[in-house]
Amino acid sequence: MMLQKLQALKNIFAEMEMALIAYSGGIDSTLVAKVAYDILGDRALAVTAESPSLLPEDLEDAKVQAAEIGIPHQVVQTHEIENPNYASNPVNRCYFCKSELHDTLKPLALSLGYPYVVDGVNADDLKDYRPGIQAAKERGARSPLAEVGITKAEVREISKHLGLPWWDKPAQPCLSSRFPYGEEITVAKLQRVGRSELYLRKLGWRNLRVRSEGDTARIELPPEQIKEFVLTTELPALVSAFQSFGFVYVTLDLEGYRSGKLNQVLTPQVRNSTYSALDIS
Template sequence: MYIEKLEKLTALFKEMEKAIIAYSGGVDSTLVAKIAYDVLGDRALAVTAISPSLLPEELEDAKIQAATIGISHQVVETHEMENPNYTSNPINRCYFCKSELHDTLKPLAKKLGYPYVIDGVNADDLRDYRPGIQAAKERGALSPLAEMNVSKAEVRQISQHLGLSWWDKPAQPCLSSRFPYGEEITVQKLQRVGRAEIYLRKLGWNNLRVRSQSDTARIELPPEQIHNFVANTDLESLVSAFQEFGFIYVTLDLEGYRSGKLNQVLNQEDLQPVKS
């Protein structure tokens, strides 16, 4: 089934003259960049937006992956941190983030002569609460993975089929997703969370989140890893490191990591998926 979808994605790009890929370095947008480059060659351009909500390590990964694929790669700055609609962290915060992204990419595409801006939204994203998808659609961005009904699992299958070594890379949404809705987002808080997650990754824990609530860090790991984490981590050193980053309290979420966990405070009306 996923081979069929790969063929359809390839055919879709063959209909395009040139395209810019909104490229975060995540597995979704990297697959789109790979297919775009395979079809369009130097008529495809991957563009990564940098801001305080992107880990420096994620930017480096994006650069390495783009170089491995062969696609031209450009970096632009976005300024969502200057928008109080974003920093106040409402439930539709992602809308203002993606608005800033595509308000940056759309004029860039026009200036460089690229008729299409393509993102990495997949079919599963349409069934989740993702207000940023609407912002992208309003600005004319296309979502081939979603259009061809490619799920996250199929993204990984196709990536592995194409020989992309990062096919099983954990999802890494922007750092702003680590804060409960309504808590103000600042550069200092983003840096604090980023440094904490980097610290844990260097210890070998890759699929994780450090949620931030006021002065408390809440570590989320897959449930099956919690016992091993407690048994084999120098907790005293960890707490000391997190306090140096700026946290006062350090906790471990006993439920474990679950994508979109902070959305559980929203009501059903808020959680309506984006209409296609």
């Protein structure tokens, strides 16, 4: 089944002839970039959006991965933080983020002669509340992974099959996802979250989130790692570092990291809403 889906993915790019990939450097868009380049060569272009919601270190990772794949790579600037509809952090914040992204990528693609803009949305993403998908589809973007039914687990399985060394890379959504809906997002807040997460990464913790609520940082780690974290981390040094980044209080979430936790405060009506624009055909 995995190989059949991989072949179907290849067939999509063979039919496209040229494609521009919305490439964040995450495991999903990197697989798309890899397959696109294998089929199209230099007729595939990976483009990464640089903004305050992307850690500079993650941008560097994206550059390294693109170079290893061999795909041509460009970096463009996006300015979603300047849009009050985004900065006010409503429940559909991602709609305005992806609107800015694809309003940047689509004209670029057309100017360079690329008829398609594709992203890394996978089949599992369609089951979650992700208003950004609507914005992308409204602007004509395609989602090849979702089109052929490739799930998140299969993204990793296929990436490993293709020999990509980052096949087990933790998911790293944009830093804006660290804030509860309704709390204003600023560049300073994004930076303190980014610095805090980088601090923990350098200590060896890979799969984590630092949630920001007012002046409080809430650290989320996989539940099975919480005990080890408490016993092995020099907590006073950590608190001092986080306070130097701009937080006042530092806490540890005893439930642990769980994908989609941000959306648990949404009403069932909002969480279960399905946009017609999400229908992948």
